[in-house]
Amino acid sequence: MMKIAVLPGDGIGTEIVAEAVKVLRALDLPFETEEALVGGAAYEAHGHPLPDATLKLAQEADAVLFGAVGDWKYDKLERALRPEQAILGLRKHLELFANFRPAICYEELTHASSLKPELVAGLDILIIRELTGDIYFGQPRGRRTSPDGPFAGQPEAFDTMRYSRPEIERIAHVAFQAARKRGKKVTSVDKANVLETFQFWKDVVTEVHAQYPDVELEHMYVDNAAMQLVKAPKKFDVLFTGNMFGDILSDEAAMLTGSIGMLPSASLNARGQGLYEPSHGSAPDIAGKGVANPLATILSAAMMLRFSLNQEAAAARIEAAVKSVLAQNLRTADIYSEGTTKVGTKEMGDAVVARLKAQG
Numbered sequence: 001m002m003k004i005a006v007l008p009g010d011g012i013g014t015e016i017v018a019e020a021v022k023v024l025r026a027l028d029l030p031f032e033t034e035e036a037l038v039g040g041a042a043y044e045a046h047g048h049p050l051p052d053a054t055l056k057l058a059q060e061a062d063a064v065l066f067g068a069v070g071d072w073k074y075d076k077l078e079r080a081l082r083p084e085q086a087i088l089g090l091r092k093h094l095e096l097f098a099n100f101r102p103a104i105c106y107e108e109l110t111h112a113s114s115l116k117p118e119l120v121a122g123l124d125i126l127i128i129r130e131l132t133g134d135i136y137f138g139q140p141r142g143r144r145t146s147p148d149g150p151f152a153g154q155p156e157a158f159d160t161m162r163y164s165r166p167e168i169e170r171i172a173h174v175a176f177q178a179a180r181k182r183g184k185k186v187t188s189v190d191k192a193n194v195l196e197t198f199q200f201w202k203d204v205v206t207e208v209h210a211q212y213p214d215v216e217l218e219h220m221y222v223d224n225a226a227m228q229l230v231k232a233p234k235k236f237d238v239l240f241t242g243n244m245f246g247d248i249l250s251d252e253a254a255m256l257t258g259s260i261g262m263l264p265s266a267s268l269n270a271r272g273q274g275l276y277e278p279s280h281g282s283a284p285d286i287a288g289k290g291v292a293n294p295l296a297t298i299l300s301a302a303m304m305l306r307f308s309l310n311q312e313a314a315a316a317r318i319e320a321a322v323k324s325v326l327a328q329n330l331r332t333a334d335i336y337s338e339g340t341t342k343v344g345t346k347e348m349g350d351a352v353v354a355r356l357k358a359q360g
């Protein structure tokens, strides 16, 4: 029996995860779910955003379905106790080094993008971001008195950007293998002109590429990539980069598609275990109102079936059901436009379940 750890988290997390679980149950697959607190909800109940019991459940499960964590009210807490630390902790303990974020612009939603429809119609980019290294995890880091330079003796803060060869190699293999199943093109994004870490990144990626002669490799500086994403996004197939650049570029790409409420994500380790979550946060501004778009979470559940639970057919069924619901003109508020029917979180989940049942 497959086991899914369900971690709804905070804000809209509980609302959207409930819909994804409902959709999964409609598939009649052999899996069990177990739910646990994470983020601010776990801090309130147990004094820590990632309690040991939650981490243990995630480690023992085949996959984790995650909602979102965070609320502005926790901003004053010391960093280690803030809800967002739960995600960093899960990534680290489960060794989830490969993050997949598709940015797909559905035909029905092209007008929701801030770009001209012809620039985004048919957009289908896969962003692969390294998730456990780079300046987000590099040591040493901290605050100190500046030891040298023009501001010696003044307080300063510092972080460390670093990548080791094996870290770059394993994510480069993931990127090339993913490209093989798509448009066979990888754009590796770096800042090799300024940063030693990213000159090394570029060198190692070029070496790994020798094993994938059927895949085209292009290198691009991160500032240019940010520009190209809004100028000609359809030129990208697999956009592949480090942790910090990937964080920023994947949000930029998300907006090209119209709504962040539509975008799933998967974070995988070498054993195929994964954490699946929407690309957006806990949206405290709309939490509890029943208006959040659950589709990003439902599509994350589809990615979970595909990548961690070996259920490709079921994943494709969910994706087809989502497309069909959009074709029926049902929209949550974030993707609503004149002439379509506005629905709430639960109605959207029910509509996906109804389409699944209609598939027979």
Ligand code: NAD
Residues within 6 Å of the ligand: 012, 016, 067, 068, 069, 070, 071, 072, 084, 087, 260, 261, 277, 279, 280, 281, 282, 283, 284, 285, 286, 291, 292, 293, 294, 296, 334
């Ligand atoms: P956010 O993604 O939560 O919200 C940004 C905007 O998008 C808001 O206007 C929100 O209403 C809207 N939005 C997001 N998801 C939506 C959905 N499914 N349907 C409709 N509208 C949606 O980002 P934020 O406001 O910058 O952050 C809010 C909190 O979430 C913060 O505490 C932040 O730290 C946290 N956060 C958590 C994660 C995560 O859990 N992985 C990721 C990003 C931010």
